Amino acid sequence: MFRVIMKLAWASLSRRRGRSLLVISMIAVCLWGLLSLEGLYDGMIAQMIQNATRSDSGDISIFAKGYRQNNELAELVDSAALDKFLKNDGRILSFSKRIMQSGLVATAHYARNITIYGIDLTEEQKNGRLNNYIVSGEYSFANRSKGAIIGAELASKLSAKIGSKIIISAQNMVNEVSSSALKITGILKTHTVLDKNAVFIDRQKTRDLLMVPRGITQVLVTLKNRNKDIAVIQGDLAGIDGLEVWRWDEIYPALLQSKQMNEKFNLIISFLVFCVAGLGIFGVMSVSVLERMREFGIMLALGTKFSQIGSIIMLEAFLMAIMGFGTGSVFGGATLYYLKQYGLNLAIFSKGLEAFGMDSVMRAVIRPQYFFLALAAVMLAAFVSALLPLRFLQRAKPVSLIQTI
Amino acid sequence: MAFLDIEHISKTFQNGAYQTQALADINLQISKGEFAVISGPSGSGKTTLLNIIGGLDAPTSGAIILEGEELTGLPENILAARRRDYIGFVFQAYNLLPVLTAAENIEYIMKLQGWGQEKCNLRTLEVAKKLGIANLLDKLPNQMSGGQQQRVAVARAVAAKPKLVLADEPTANLDSKSAASLMAMMRSLNEEEGITIIFSSHDPLVIAQAKLTITIKDGQVDK
Numbered sequence: 001m002f003r004v005i006m007k008l009a010w011a012s013l014s015r016r017r018g019r020s021l022l023v024i025s026m027i028a029v030c031l032w033g034l035l036s037l038e039g040l041y042d043g044m045i046a047q048m049i050q051n052a053t054r055s056d057s058g059d060i061s062i063f064a065k066g067y068r069q070n071n072e073l074a075e076l077v078d079s080a081a082l083d084k085f086l087k088n089d090g091r092i093l094s095f096s097k098r099i100m101q102s103g104l105v106a107t108a109h110y111a112r113n114i115t116i117y118g119i120d121l122t123e124e125q126k127n128g129r130l131n132n133y134i135v136s137g138e139y140s141f142a143n144r145s146k147g148a149i150i151g152a153e154l155a156s157k158l159s160a161k162i163g164s165k166i167i168i169s170a171q172n173m174v175n176e177v178s179s180s181a182l183k184i185t186g187i188l189k190t191h192t193v194l195d196k197n198a199v200f201i202d203r204q205k206t207r208d209l210l211m212v213p214r215g216i217t218q219v220l221v222t223l224k225n226r227n228k229d230i231a232v233i234q235g236d237l238a239g240i241d242g243l244e245v246w247r248w249d250e251i252y253p254a255l256l257q258s259k260q261m262n263e264k265f266n267l268i269i270s271f272l273v274f275c276v277a278g279l280g281i282f283g284v285m286s287v288s289v290l291e292r293m294r295e296f297g298i299m300l301a302l303g304t305k306f307s308q309i310g311s312i313i314m315l316e317a318f319l320m321a322i323m324g325f326g327t328g329s330v331f332g333g334a335t336l337y338y339l340k341q342y343g344l345n346l347a348i349f350s351k352g353l354e355a356f357g358m359d360s361v362m363r364a365v366i367r368p369q370y371f372f373l374a375l376a377a378v379m380l381a382a383f384v385s386a387l388l389p390l391r392f393l394q395r396a397k398p399v400s401l402i403q404t405i
Numbered sequence: 406m407a408f409l410d411i412e413h414i415s416k417t418f419q420n421g422a423y424q425t426q427a428l429a430d431i432n433l434q435i436s437k438g439e440f441a442v443i444s445g446p447s448g449s450g451k452t453t454l455l456n457i458i459g460g461l462d463a464p465t466s467g468a469i470i471l472e473g474e475e476l477t478g479l480p481e482n483i484l485a486a487r488r489r490d491y492i493g494f495v496f497q498a499y500n501l502l503p504v505l506t507a508a509e510n511i512e513y514i515m516k517l518q519g520w521g522q523e524k525c526n527l528r529t530l531e532v533a534k535k536l537g538i539a540n541l542l543d544k545l546p547n548q549m550s551g552g553q554q555q556r557v558a559v560a561r562a563v564a565a566k567p568k569l570v571l572a573d574e575p576t577a578n579l580d581s582k583s584a585a586s587l588m589a590m591m592r593s594l595n596e597e598e599g600i601t602i603i604f605s606s607h608d609p610l611v612i613a614q615a616k617l618t619i620t621i622k623d624g625q626v627d628k
Contacts, residue, residue, distance in 0.1 A: 001519075002515065004505070004509065004513065004516055007504065007505065007509075008502070008504060008505070011504030012504070015504065024586065056408070059554040111481070167510045285484070294500075295502065295503070298496070298500045299502070300485065300496060300503070301459070301461055301488065301494055302489065302513060302514055302561075303485050303486065303487075303488040303489020303490070303492075303514060303517055304485070304489075304517060305482065305485060305486075306481075306482070306485075308517075397461075397462070398461050399456050399461040402461070
């Protein structure tokens, strides 16, 4: 009997080819848009988070207790227990260490407040891939560590370029002002606050400049599986004396909110797809059932159970939904793949995007849950939209259905 | 106890403020294996009576008892099962399922009853041969003439070996030659397979084929 039900459902769809194709196209186009937007928006948020975590906060940032409130140079992390943890914990992918101090940068004509970051180039490359953010010059501190890498916006404010001389000054550990003359070897653009005020110099040079023989201000930790391990590792690290352990979303709560807002946005779009698919299928199914009232009446008269007729109608609705989903997924998946590989170039909006910490080339992400959510939305729409015509049919008597012209 | 007892059947249709009495206190007994016709002019209540016998419509009062089981008042799902298992229908307008082939239409009720494919195939061929439509089994309804479609409808009605076949004006849309041919085949099925057949008609030539004639006039049996 299932073969007959299947045949009746399929035949109904192919009898009304134009109408069926219209609904399938509607679902496909909606899905195409949904998948593309979801992937693009999630990619945008992921990019923003990546920029922040790779360049500034890591997945986890470790400071000395009280540092984030006081910003005192003397509040340094110097813990053997921490070093052991970082080296041995299998959940940690990499880490890098920074010495930080507020200071001043000056050129011949300009001066600006800055934050000096004493880093190890190799550590940063391995951990945060800071090298990827270089837009001009080299990822290098040149010979004898006399180079500096500065943020793009800072360079612009100083009217400085590669090779320009700068003087950096800061208060050292004995509360004296130390200075150093450097040349700009690289300019980076991270789309974070670093672009405005960061000057990266060699960590050992920073130690010499600030008279900090040991200890560091910040440890940036990158995890192998951020989503799974971050809270647990934060708890483990917080157990080590003298440390403050911050997750990236605690340092950048606005980013977390953006992520959460985006998730809600994706749900809203899924709901809209559900409505569009549902209304489209409902329209076609209602007409399809009304056109075949007599046929259904004959089937009921012959002894067909109402549930079997319900199966035919549901199957029709599901077939349309599946075909729409399949088509939409193919186009949506292809679009996502293209956007993931090549991105969407929004260079004409670059200034606005940079204000929000976004790159001008937006790349999409592809996640399986996009397709699962879309499938669920479309199938639910098919089910709900077939219910009303079925209810209408259920109330009618076979004899009155047979007499329908 | 007769094969089919029709006891005090009345049917009144309500249309807004108006009431129409289609049937008034019909009492009939039909024997097993009967080949009976319900005759009468248009509007006399023939179709209404057939619909009530077949459980497609409920009477205002009275009872239909088929082989000792009262059908009136049964819930719709059980009534549908009774129609599936005990009663075959032949409609005036053939009413074949348009997307199924002749063979699939004939098999339809057998499939509803859960017959296996091989058993369905054998019975379909057997009935198709008796009705002279064995060469049409893979055709769709829109590829057949009216007479051919009606024969497929008869085949569908009898294929699952029901106790009773109800045919509402089965020859109304056929030419006289096709009508005569169809009636002969139905008579033959009645005699060979022992299926009780009740049909309605107002055509004297068709009525003449029946063994038992029941005349309805103005909703009552005309004695």
